[in-house]
Amino acid sequence: MEGCFNMGKIVNTHGVKGEIKIYPYTDDLDKFEFFDYLYIEGFGKAKYLIESSRVHKNMVLLKFKGYDDINKITELLNKNVYIERKDSPDDGEGHYVxxxxxxxxxxxxxxxxxxxxxxxxxxxxxxxxxxxxxxxxxxxxxxxxxxxxxxxxxxxxxxxxxxxxxxx
CATH class of the missing domain: 2.30.30.240 (PRC-barrel domain)
Known part of the structure; x- marks a missing residue:
């Protein structure tokens, strides 16, 4: 996706209420807390709004708004998640992988x-x-x-x- 970069991959569900587990491609897992949305591989430029995000055992547990059960979230498994570069937090000192x-x-x-x-x-x-x-x-x-x-x-x-x- 042009103007975007890969932040991680959805590797599993977590619980039954729509939470997903993301394997992050960044060492600063707290970045996900600052994102309002993510794009998902294969679903075009649709923004998936983030309801909540937290870190657990070096993984990111994230919930999208409107995805409240495990059945809706399984179609997203094994997909990469992207953020627009312009919307990523940047303190001017670091770089991404x-x-x-x-x-x-x-x-x-x-x-x-x-x-x-x-x-x-x-x-x-x-x-x-x-x-x-x-x-x-x-x-x-x-x-x-x-x-x-x-x-x-x-x-x-x-x-x-x-x-x-x-x-x-």
Whole structure:
């Protein structure tokens, strides 16, 4: 969806009164409390108004207005949820995972190592999944200050420090 970005995926229902469980694609789960609506994959530009939102066990439990029972909500399972970029809370200091995907990964000498394919967020710390330019193979870098030295969202470049064996 143009002008929108993916905030998560509806993975299950919660209870029988229309609540859904969203696997978030952001590390700031409280963002969902500030949204008035979400778009849902495959349902066009219809806004689904949010009645309530809360965090539970690293998931977002959310209820849409007018969806008061489990039978109405099951058609939304396994769909991604989107927010318009202009309506997302932004303090000007952070970035979203979607902003990072596709960034060039450069070493400290400015040499291109690869491109960021994904950010894995279900580990002790996030991991950058990088596809090497040289052979197309995948390698991972923990997202910690020791390895990730600079992120330039505007230039779509991330500078990293590698240790021996990291790209193997």
């Amino acid at each position: 979607v902003d990072l995907i596709g960034c060039e990964i450069l070493d400290e000498n400015g040499d291109l190592l690869g491109h960021l394919k994904d950010v894995l967020q279900n580990t002790a710390q996030d991991l950058y999944e990088i596809k090497k330019v040289s052979d197309g193979k995948i390698f991972y870098i923990p997202v910690v200050d020791e390895f990730v030295k600079q992120i330039d969202i505007k230039q779509k470049k991330i500078t990293v420090h590698l240790i021996e064996g990291m790209m193997e």
